[in-house]
Every structure is written in C-alpha cells, then in structure tokens.
Amino acid sequence: MSEPRAARRGRWTAPDIAGMKRRGELVAVATAYDFPTARLADEAGVEVLLVGDSLGTVVLGYETTLPVTMADMLHHVKAVTRARPSALVVADMPFLSYQASIEDAVRNAGRFVQEGGADAVKLEGGERVAPAVRRIVEIGIPVMGHLGLTPQSLLALGGYKVQGKGEAEAERLVGEARLLEQCGCFAVVLEGIPARLGAAASRELGIPTIGIGAGPGCDGQVLVSHDLLGLTQGRVPRFVRRYADLAGTMRDAFAHYVADVKARRFPSDEESY
Numbered sequence: 265m266s267e268p269r270a271a272r273r274g275r276w277t278a279p280d281i282a283g284m285k286r287r288g289e290l291v292a293v294a295t296a297y298d299f300p301t302a303r304l305a306d307e308a309g310v311e312v313l314l315v316g317d318s319l320g321t322v323v324l325g326y327e328t329t330l331p332v333t334m335a336d337m338l339h340h341v342k343a344v345t346r347a348r349p350s351a352l353v354v355a356d357m358p359f360l361s362y363q364a365s366i367e368d369a370v371r372n373a374g375r376f377v378q379e380g381g382a383d384a385v386k387l388e389g390g391e392r393v394a395p396a397v398r399r400i401v402e403i404g405i406p407v408m409g410h411l412g413l414t415p416q417s418l419l420a421l422g423g424y425k426v427q428g429k430g431e432a433e434a435e436r437l438v439g440e441a442r443l444l445e446q447c448g449c450f451a452v453v454l455e456g457i458p459a460r461l462g463a464a465a466s467r468e469l470g471i472p473t474i475g476i477g478a479g480p481g482c483d484g485q486v487l488v489s490h491d492l493l494g495l496t497q498g499r500v501p502r503f504v505r506r507y508a509d510l511a512g513t514m515r516d517a518f519a520h521y522v523a524d525v526k527a528r529r530f531p532s533d534e535e536s537y
C-alpha cells in the first residue's frame with residue numbers, strides 16, 4: 265500500500281498542468297463530487313479533480329448525464345472546493361449550459377468560478393463549441409476540452425460507442441483537438457477512442473491529452489472515482505481498473521452494524537454516556 269504523497273505547497277494552476285507535458289510528466293485526474301473524496305484524492309497526489317457531470321449517473325441515479333443542471337453541478341463544485349485542495353478543480357459544464365449561445369457559455373463558466381470557486385471548466389465538443397471556448401478563455405477562465413465519446417451527445421451518437429474508428433473520423437478528431445488547442449484549451453480529454461488515435465492525437469498537440477478509454481499513449485489519464493474505487497454496481501467499461509472494492513467493504517460494514525444492533529452488541533458501555 266503506497267503512502268499518501270506529502271501535500272503540495274501551493275495550488276496547481278492550469279498553466280502548471282499544461283507545462284507537465286513539456287516536462288514529460290503524466291497527469292493523474294480523478295472525478296470528485298464531495299468534500300471527503302476531494303480531500304482524500306488530493307492527499308494522494310491527484311493533480312486535477314474533475315467535478316464531472318458523471319455526477320448524474322454515479323451519484324444522483326440518472327441513466328444519462330443529460331438531466332444534470334447547473335444547480336446540481338454548482339452544489340457539488342462548492343463541496344469539492346471547500347476541501348481547499350492543492351489539485352486544480354475543473355467544473356464540467358452540463359448539457360444546455362453552453363450550447364444555446366456564447367453568452368450562456370460565458371455566464372455559466374463564470375458562475376462556476378465566481379460562485380463555485382472552480383479553477384477551470386470543461387466543455388464537450390470540437391468545432392461547434394470552439395467560439396464559446398475562445399470567449400471563455402478570453403475572459404480569463406481556463407478551459408479543458410473533451411472529444412471522442414462525448415456523453416452529452418449520446419442520443420446523436422446512438423449509444424456509448426468507441427469513436428474515431430475510421431480514417432476520416434480519426435482525422436477529424438485530430439483536427440478538432442488542434443482547433444481546441446488554438447482556442448486556448450490547457451488540456452483536452454479524449455474519451456472512448458482507439459489507443460492508436462489517442463497516441464497520434466497526443467503527438468500532434470502541445471497541450472496534455474487526458475485519456476479515458478483512449479489508451480496508454482495519452483499524456484494523462486482520468487477515471488470516475490466511483491469506478492476506480494469499486495463503488496459502481498454492475499458492469500463497468502473495459503477501460504476501468506478497480507483499485508479497491510469499496511462496495512464490498514461498505515456492504516460488509518452495514519451488514520455487521522445491522523447484526524450488532526439486532527443482537528444488542530452496539531452500543532457498548534464504552535460507546536455510551
């Protein structure tokens with residue numbers, strides 16, 4: 265079992281994260297939706313905490329990320345930033361918070377910074393969100409891009425399918441990644457694409473690529489914390505590695521507690537006043 269890394273003095277900034285690629289350092293990103301998880305992941309040395317809109321599926325019980333609102337996201341972004349992590353906190357912009365107009369995109373990105381205390385925002389998409397990305401960057405908010413399998417486009421994609429398999433699609437993805445870099449993104453998430461394409465896009469860009477189901481050639485990796493901790497019930501995607509079985513640990517603990525209550529083993533004299 266590895267020791268928690270000593271807390272970093274000072275906070276990670278978006279330029280620090282972008283600079284990791286130049287220094288040949290890989291970026292470890294994990295999602296966090298609450299105060300204790302943010303603290304623990306930060307103490308362990310995660311450099312970027314992503315308050316993902318996966319909040320909807322892993323915490324709020326929705327089937328997709330589409331019902332997640334700004335109010336939902338702000339509630340959880342605030343919980344994460346209250347942990348005052350050294351890690352950079354990235355707030356994921358939920359469906360309909362940036363697609364209808366550039367004004368919406370700027371105002372909602374600003375809310376994550378002003379009300380939520382986030383350090384950066386993430387938007388899904390390439391060419392169609394480029395003008396919004398450019399404007400958000402211009403007003404001083406760092407932006408992380410997100411290409412490939414973008415879950416907010418689930419209906420249009422026809423399901424959670426690996427993207428960029430054909431040559432034309434792969435070329436388009438690399439072109440869109442370059443465009444996001446030109447618009448000022450400090451990093452870009454690549455989700456659900458062939459490993460070869462993840463590596464090729466990473467070679468093309470000066471900013472770090474953060475892979476999830478995009479192979480080992482990316483400049484960093486991101487996992488949903490509930491997946492990596494073994495809290496997700498049922499089937500998980502092939503790209504997930506489980507580093508713990510917290511679901512099993514929690515189930516056993518609850519069962520033990522129930523048994524102790526029923527047998528009057530809890531509370532003991534020492535646990536009573």
Ligand code: KIV
Binds near residue numbers: 295315318356455476
């Ligand atoms: O919402 C999320 O957690 C994400 C990551 C999986 C990249 O977008």
